[in-house]
Amino acid sequence: MAWPKNSPEAEITEQMRDDWAARFGESDAALGIETTRDFQPFNQINDIFTRAFWDPKVKSDHTEGFFDSYRVAPAARRGQGFAQKDFALRNASWIISDLISDRGVEMGMREGFQALIQSDTPVAKQKVEIEDISAQSREIKRIARLFGADLVGITEIDERWHYASRVDTSDLTSVPNELPKGISHVIVMGHSMDFDLVETYPSALAGASTGREYSHEAAICIQLAAYIRGLGYEAVASMNDTALVIPYAIKAGLGEYGRNQMVLTPEFGPRVRFSKIFTSLPLRADQPMPLGLNAYCHSCTVCADACPPKALPKGAPEIGSDSPSTITGVKKWSANCEKCFGYWAKIKTDCAICMRVCPFNRQYDRWQDRLWRWLAMGRGRVWAQRWMARQGTRARMKPAEWWSK
Ligand code: B12
Numbered sequence: 001m002a003w004p005k006n007s008p009e010a011e012i013t014e015q016m017r018d019d020w021a022a023r024f025g026e027s028d029a030a031l032g033i034e035t036t037r038d039f040q041p042f043n044q045i046n047d048i049f050t051r052a053f054w055d056p057k058v059k060s061d062h063t064e065g066f067f068d069s070y071r072v073a074p075a076a077r078r079g080q081g082f083a084q085k086d087f088a089l090r091n092a093s094w095i096i097s098d099l100i101s102d103r104g105v106e107m108g109m110r111e112g113f114q115a116l117i118q119s120d121t122p123v124a125k126q127k128v129e130i131e132d133i134s135a136q137s138r139e140i141k142r143i144a145r146l147f148g149a150d151l152v153g154i155t156e157i158d159e160r161w162h163y164a165s166r167v168d169t170s171d172l173t174s175v176p177n178e179l180p181k182g183i184s185h186v187i188v189m190g191h192s193m194d195f196d197l198v199e200t201y202p203s204a205l206a207g208a209s210t211g212r213e214y215s216h217e218a219a220i221c222i223q224l225a226a227y228i229r230g231l232g233y234e235a236v237a238s239m240n241d242t243a244l245v246i247p248y249a250i251k252a253g254l255g256e257y258g259r260n261q262m263v264l265t266p267e268f269g270p271r272v273r274f275s276k277i278f279t280s281l282p283l284r285a286d287q288p289m290p291l292g293l294n295a296y297c298h299s300c301t302v303c304a305d306a307c308p309p310k311a312l313p314k315g316a317p318e319i320g321s322d323s324p325s326t327i328t329g330v331k332k333w334s335a336n337c338e339k340c341f342g343y344w345a346k347i348k349t350d351c352a353i354c355m356r357v358c359p360f361n362r363q364y365d366r367w368q369d370r371l372w373r374w375l376a377m378g379r380g381r382v383w384a385q386r387w388m389a390r391q392g393t394r395a396r397m398k399p400a401e402w403w404s405k
């Protein structure tokens with residue numbers, strides 16, 4: 001049976017489509033972003049996490065057990081990386097992020113996930129005068145790094161990637177997804193995940209690399225947004241809520257889209273998470289150029305081969321999919337997220353094998369890794385691929401080895 005189509009509440013008019021083409025046509029084309037005339041913004045109610053609460057095709061004892069294991073019941077079992085202390089470390093790593101996302105629960109706002117992070121400080125009445133927006137942009141990047149961001153880029157607001165509606169978590173209904181007035185730019189920040197922990201995916205232990213970064217990014221984006229409000233401009237902190245971050249990170253010049261459904265960055269490959277700030281602070285958008293990371297994926301299937309439930313595509317990018325959890329009208333590689341999340345639910349923790357095995361997931365502190373990257377991102381790509389083929393994919397680090405380090 002065919003899945004029902006996405007049905008955003010916001011009506012997309014021909015005028016809006018023409019406007020998007022005029023505003024973003026050129027920069028989309030430069031970065032290989034292709035949308036069709038029937039493009040529709042995505043409704044958050046249809047992402048696989050949210051469907052696990054209302055859609056009987058996704059919701060199961062396994063998905064319930066998965067969510068419970070993060071808060072209520074540790075799902076300890078035999079097997080390295082799934083003991084009580086592995087779950088304890090994973091859950092502890094999430095705690096700061098949980099404190100933020102729990103505070104609006106009674107109002108149906110899971111901040112940072114299904115709602116913007118609410119501002120704890122007001123916008124200063126007096127505006128700092130901005131004379132040079134390039135200098136201001138450099139300064140804001142410096143402050144983002146001061147607070148702990150590993151990567152920072154700036155791009156213009158692009159409502160195509162905003163959820164057509166967000167989810168009210170108290171009754172699982174779709175409600176308006178709104179930003180304060182006057183927002184013009186998005187500051188996208190990258191937060192690298194711990195290399196060694198990621199090496200142990202799949203395990204509950206490895207999940208600590210994800211939780212640790214959510215906790216970090218919550219602190220970092222809240223601090224940067226408060227700084228900007230102190231300058232007299234609107235700024236709201238955002239993690240997974242409000243908008244799709246992958247197209248924003250690409251437009252902000254942080255990396256390129258990979259077959260594994262992630263932004264591949266030159267610094268960390270896919271081993272990075274993103275947060276964002278929506279702001280009215282006058283800023284200059286970055287002007288990214290192709291980097292050569294996405295080109296590598298066209299002749300690599302390492303992530304797709306390693307995925308246990310075979311959720312990743314091996315062919316060329318396509319427009320949409322049969323699933324309501326895929327955005328309509330964007331040409332790209334799309335995962336079968338029903339299979340992916342089904343695997344998570346079974347193992348009671350998140351997976352990121354497709355991040356771990358990606359050849360771009362390196363620390364780049366050795367010259368051999370930097371040489372490989374130079375080849376992989378340029379004309380030597382075929383040599384980089386031969387090198388990888390000879391060397392083979394790095395084996396998973398055993399959780400016991402991580403604990404004994
Ligand atoms: C829901 C979600 C999931 C769902 C799947 C998405 C779905 N279809 O429901 C599940 C649970 C399976 C999942 C898994 C993972 N996720 Co996830 N996920 C999200 C989340 C919160 C929302 C995305 C969404 O609404 N998708 C629904 C529709 C739009 O999905 P889609 O059509 O398939 O589009 C996907 C991509 O094709 C891409 N995309 C969407 N529009 C466009 C447009 C263009 C032009 C391009 C090029 C790409 C693109 O983004 C979507 C990501 O799901 C985002 C954060 C965010 N707000 O963006 C993180 C996010 C995408 N996830 C992330 C990560 C890291 C993972 C995991 C590795 C898990 C982990 N341990 O961290 C795995 C990887 C699985 C995989 N290979 O797909 C990171 C990616 C970071 C990066 N380097 O790019 C994000 C950005 C979160 C973060 N804090 O940084 N995820």
Ligand code: SF4
Pocket residue numbers: 258259260261296297298300301302303304357358359360
């Ligand atoms: S494993 Fe290969 S195909 Fe997959 S994202 Fe990495 S480079 Fe691209």
Ligand code: SF4
Pocket residue numbers: 306307308309310311312335339340341343344351352353354355
């Ligand atoms: S997260 Fe795991 S299950 Fe999902 S696509 Fe990646 S490898 Fe496959």
